[in-house]
Amino acid sequence: MRQFFNFVKKEVYHITRDKRTLFILLAMPIIQLLLFGYAITSDIKDVRFSVLDESGSTASRQLVEKFAGNKYFIHYSDLHSYDDIEREFHKGKTKLVIVIPSDFANELQHTGTARVQLLADASDASEASIVAGYGQLIISDFQQDLSKNETIPYRIHIEQKMLYNPQLISSYNFVPGIIGLVLMLICAIMTSISIVREKEEGTMEVLLVSPIKPVYIVLAKAVPYLAIAFVNILSILFISHFLMDVPIVGNIFLILFLGILFIISALSLGLLISSIVDTQRVAMIISAVGLLVPTLLLSGLIYPIENMPWLLRAISNIIPAKWFISAVKDVMLKGMGFEAIAFECGILILMAVVLLTISIKQFKNRL
Amino acid sequence: MEAIIIKDLTKKFGSFTAVDHISFEVGQGEIFGFLGANGAGKTTAMRMLCGLLEPTSGQGTVAGYDIYKQRDLVKQNIGYMSQKFSLYEDLTIKENMRLFGGIYGMSDKEIKMKGEQVIQDLSLQNEQNALVESLPLGIKQKVSFAVSTFHTPKIVFLDEPTGGVDPIARRIFWEMIYEAADRGITAFVTTHYMDEAEYCNRISIMVDGKIEALDTPSNLRKQFGADNLEEVFYTLARKAKRGDD
Amino acid sequence: MAAISINNITKMYGGESPVKALQNINFEVNHGELFGLIGPDGAGKTSLFRILATLLLPDKGSASIENLDVVNHYREIRNILSYMPGKFSLYQDLTIKENLEFFAGLFGTTLDANYEFIKDIYVQIEPFKNRRAGQLSGGMKQKLALCCSLIHKPSILLLDEPTTGVDPVSRKEFWEMLRTLRNQNITTLVSTPYMDEANMCDRIALIQNGQIMSINTPSGILDQFPYRLFAIKSNNNYHLLQKLKDNSEIRSCYIFGEYLHITFQDNRPIEIHGTEMMEIKPGIEDCFIELMDNGSNNN
Numbered sequence: 001m002r003q004f005f006n007f008v009k010k011e012v013y014h015i016t017r018d019k020r021t022l023f024i025l026l027a028m029p030i031i032q033l034l035l036f037g038y039a040i041t042s043d044i045k046d047v048r049f050s051v052l053d054e055s056g057s058t059a060s061r062q063l064v065e066k067f068a069g070n071k072y073f074i075h076y077s078d079l080h081s082y083d084d085i086e087r088e089f090h091k092g093k094t095k096l097v098i099v100i101p102s103d104f105a106n107e108l109q110h111t112g113t114a115r116v117q118l119l120a121d122a123s124d125a126s127e128a129s130i131v132a133g134y135g136q137l138i139i140s141d142f143q144q145d146l147s148k149n150e151t152i153p154y155r156i157h158i159e160q161k162m163l164y165n166p167q168l169i170s171s172y173n174f175v176p177g178i179i180g181l182v183l184m185l186i187c188a189i190m191t192s193i194s195i196v197r198e199k200e201e202g203t204m205e206v207l208l209v210s211p212i213k214p215v216y217i218v219l220a221k222a223v224p225y226l227a228i229a230f231v232n233i234l235s236i237l238f239i240s241h242f243l244m245d246v247p248i249v250g251n252i253f254l255i256l257f258l259g260i261l262f263i264i265s266a267l268s269l270g271l272l273i274s275s276i277v278d279t280q281r282v283a284m285i286i287s288a289v290g291l292l293v294p295t296l297l298l299s300g301l302i303y304p305i306e307n308m309p310w311l312l313r314a315i316s317n318i319i320p321a322k323w324f325i326s327a328v329k330d331v332m333l334k335g336m337g338f339e340a341i342a343f344e345c346g347i348l349i350l351m352a353v354v355l356l357t358i359s360i361k362q363f364k365n366r367l
Numbered sequence: 368m369e370a371i372i373i374k375d376l377t378k379k380f381g382s383f384t385a386v387d388h389i390s391f392e393v394g395q396g397e398i399f400g401f402l403g404a405n406g407a408g409k410t411t412a413m414r415m416l417c418g419l420l421e422p423t424s425g426q427g428t429v430a431g432y433d434i435y436k437q438r439d440l441v442k443q444n445i446g447y448m449s450q451k452f453s454l455y456e457d458l459t460i461k462e463n464m465r466l467f468g469g470i471y472g473m474s475d476k477e478i479k480m481k482g483e484q485v486i487q488d489l490s491l492q493n494e495q496n497a498l499v500e501s502l503p504l505g506i507k508q509k510v511s512f513a514v515s516t517f518h519t520p521k522i523v524f525l526d527e528p529t530g531g532v533d534p535i536a537r538r539i540f541w542e543m544i545y546e547a548a549d550r551g552i553t554a555f556v557t558t559h560y561m562d563e564a565e566y567c568n569r570i571s572i573m574v575d576g577k578i579e580a581l582d583t584p585s586n587l588r589k590q591f592g593a594d595n596l597e598e599v600f601y602t603l604a605r606k607a608k609r610g611d612d
Numbered sequence: 613m614a615a616i617s618i619n620n621i622t623k624m625y626g627g628e629s630p631v632k633a634l635q636n637i638n639f640e641v642n643h644g645e646l647f648g649l650i651g652p653d654g655a656g657k658t659s660l661f662r663i664l665a666t667l668l669l670p671d672k673g674s675a676s677i678e679n680l681d682v683v684n685h686y687r688e689i690r691n692i693l694s695y696m697p698g699k700f701s702l703y704q705d706l707t708i709k710e711n712l713e714f715f716a717g718l719f720g721t722t723l724d725a726n727y728e729f730i731k732d733i734y735v736q737i738e739p740f741k742n743r744r745a746g747q748l749s750g751g752m753k754q755k756l757a758l759c760c761s762l763i764h765k766p767s768i769l770l771l772d773e774p775t776t777g778v779d780p781v782s783r784k785e786f787w788e789m790l791r792t793l794r795n796q797n798i799t800t801l802v803s804t805p806y807m808d809e810a811n812m813c814d815r816i817a818l819i820q821n822g823q824i825m826s827i828n829t830p831s832g833i834l835d836q837f838p839y840r841l842f843a844i845k846s847n848n849n850y851h852l853l854q855k856l857k858d859n860s861e862i863r864s865c866y867i868f869g870e871y872l873h874i875t876f877q878d879n880r881p882i883e884i885h886g887t888e889m890m891e892i893k894p895g896i897e898d899c900f901i902e903l904m905d906n907g908s909n910n911n
Contacts, residue, residue: 002717002720003717003718003720006713006714006717006718007714007717007718009714010703010706010710010714013703013705013706013710014703014705014706017705017706017744018705201699201701202697202698202699202701203701203702203703205662205665205667205695205697206695206696206697206715207718208667209665209666209667209690209693209694209695210690210715210718210719211687211690211691211718211719211720212718365686366666366667366668366669367662367667367668404779404780404781404782405749405750405751405778405779405782406749503654504652504653504654530776530777530805531652531653531776531805532652532653532805533651533652533655533820533900533904534652534807534866534897534900534901534904535866535901535904535905536652538866538867538901541867542850542853542867545849545850545853545867546850548850549850549851559777559778559779559780560780560806561780561808562806562807562808562869562897565868565869565870566867566869566870583870584869584870585870597780597784597808600780600781601780601781601784604779604780604781605781607781
């Protein structure tokens with residue numbers, strides 16, 4: 001055991017001596033949090049919308065013109081049935097569908113109250129809510145125009161529906177996503193690089209020839225990064241909760257427990273990479289292409305998994321971050337308990353065990 | 368005309384004097400050994416001679432060009448080869464020649480003619496299209512030297528050129544250097560290894576930024592009453608005060 | 613019983629057209645001996661070291677260290693062996709002391725416990741113990757590496773090209789340190805491409821193309837040189853060399869620094885005009901060349 005701690009101490013020296021890298025490791029999560037939180041919600045303009053006008057009345061055409069006349073919106077297409085809506089959204093061009101029911105003009109005229117449905121593509125949830133908000137403003141504007149000459153004001157009920165992401169949670173979504181991304185980055189990339197560096201510099205040969213067990217080498221490399229990763233989870237949660245007002249509804253310890261499970265599987269991935277490559281450059285490329293990109297694209301962090309073609313959906317199942325992010329969302333944003341995420345936990349544990357076994361087996365006793 | 372003439376050449380980095388008023392001349396076709404312990408200032412001096420670094424003071428011409436004002440012309444007229452790097456391992460011999468010939472502004476026709484000549488001289492007909500990394504060390508070194516003198520420079524700088532090769536390959540290599548010197552190319556050799564230094568016509572030994580000895584190997588042995596250059600070097604370098612970093 | 617014994621070791625590399633890195637290597641190193649493995653880059657030195665260090669498996673043959681087989685008993689060997697690979701560079705971002713403590717800890721010991729053992733070498737670098745290894749000079753790095761290799765009191769020391777890239781003063785000091793290690797009853801196997809280092813060893817093996825050409829004491833190797841050797845010099849050695857190469861009376865002719873070393877057909881020296889010629893004793897390099905020539909003639 002003393003051998004092990006001796007080794008951990010050495011790794012801590014390596015990490016703390018390299019101040020620049022250490023700073024990046026600690027500051028990166030915060031920077032990413034701010035990037036995703038603020039920068040990515042950009043202004044919207046030229047929002048394409050489609051219309052399903054079942055009323056076909058003067059009033060409904062006036063409403064559509066009102067939208068088309070707005071500088072933020074572009075009248076993209078006219079739909080003819082409810083089935084068209086899904087198809088149109090899948091083409092990905094249109095962001096908003098306005099459904100005007102057949103009784104629109106009639107109701108408006110006779111009861112002074114009508115309904116309009118706004119369907120937004122919420123796969124980009126923040127954009128969707130902005131688009132829907134603009135839509136509401138335009139409709140209420142339209143309502144006022146109508147009411148100008150009347151004594152009794154018209155009222156149009158707006159029924160808003162967010163497709164593909166009904167709870168619209170992705171405005172907070174990025175927090176679990178960033179935890180996943182950062183942990184993957186630090187645990188997998190940094191550990192694999194740190195092992196491969198020993199290979200490159202020839203020190204690995206000396207370590208192998210010493211009586212220390214390979215499993216100690218592997219684990220000792222992982223321990224300091226586990227600690228850094230844990231600090232990162234805490235800093236992300238702290239900043240997002242207290243500075244960005246992201247709710248933490250569920251049990252914080254359950255979130256940390258999930259974090260540790262995920263860290264272990266990410267570390268195992270890093271170790272696996274290091275056992276098959278010989279240069280830091282290759283380790284970097286494999287980690288970036290093989291881990292970072294899939295984590296970014298297929299974990300649900302940026303694009304909702306439900307909208308992906310079946311092949312990508314299937315691939316997303318082997319990405320640890322997917323399970324982690326979905327479980328953290330459930331706990332953090334929806335306040336669910338352990339029962340709700342037991343399945344995700346099970347998968348993460350399974351992944352960690354399998355990966356760790358393979359990487360320790362792969363770690364050769366000889367050259 | 369002398370290939371290298373330097374007088375009181377000095378380079379300071381802040382308060383540290385890396386090279387301290389060194390003066391010497393190297394004749395055309397001479398094989399000149401430039402020795403010194405790590406940190407004695409060898410590398411700095413050589414960089415100034417190659418036009419890579421501007422001296423703090425002193426004068427010098429290399430291949431007839433001023434090392435302050437005509438650094439581009441200096442670079443055009445020298446060749447460089449080191450044990451560590453000279454050829455691109457993932458290119459073939461011919462591709463390396465084309466590359467370096469191109470860098471030094473040789474015409475395609477010239478490169479082709481000269482290339483065929485070299486391949487023939489070194490009898491590498493079978494290897495000319497093989498990747499450099501697949502060649503034995505001895506052949507690699509021969510090709511490195513041929514490439515570094517491909518543009519017929521006036522001076523070729525050789526940095527520990529024969530370290531690690533077998534004794535026969537080393538001799539074949541020195542024969543190439545002698546042959547080049549016979550054609551009038553000056554060889555400026557830096558090395559740690561005294562047995563390599565023995566092949567030079569004259570050698571200089573640098574200690575703490577200054578040249579402490581400069582003569583033919585046999586005169587140096589006589590002067591220091593030593594059996595070999597190793598002893599001469601040891602006597603001088605032991606006096607060094609400066610750490611080698 | 614020998615400290616290191618190597619029996620018929622053969623090692624191949626490459627899949628379809630394998631290259632023999634080592635061919636039927638046989639030799640023994642005695643307890644407390646300073647044994648040199650001398651040969652150029654690519655001769656197979658590193659492969660042999662790695663096999664002895666239990667890092668590589670031989671294709672044929674066997675080897676043992678202190679009677680422990682390098683394949684089956686690698687765990688025990690790793691406790692008593694110290695191996696310094698050719699490109700070994702320590703941990704540059706750790707200080708001298710931290711490096712030493714780490715390597716001591718690796719073997720379950722401490723710097724204090726074995727201080728006496730490495731003292732002779734360590735005192736030379738101890739004043740800088742809080743300096744990072746990356747900021748040390750070549751000679752100091754080498755001393756530190758040797759301390760790190762000795763910190764667990766190994767009985768066998770394998771040093772793969774420890775003097776490559778080190779200046780002559782440090783090289784000389786390093787060899788002197790190795791010679792003093794013999795008093796501590798450590799068996800040292802050291803490799804080098806530099807022929808002039810052979811004289812510092814008790815015994816040497818000359819290796820080329822994966823084969824051992826000769827094993828003997830340095831003076832024994834010199835005594836085996838089969839011809840009378842002459843050094844010859846003129847005012848233009850290059851032209852002299854061209855001339856002598858075409859001379860059928862000359863058996864061999866090679867440049868050696870300021871001189872050419874020549875042997876004559878049937879050991880019959882002839883007069884050569886305009887030169888200064890004297891009979892000399894051969895050096896290790898002469899012997900190495902002679903053995904290489906012989907090998908290529910026999911094949």
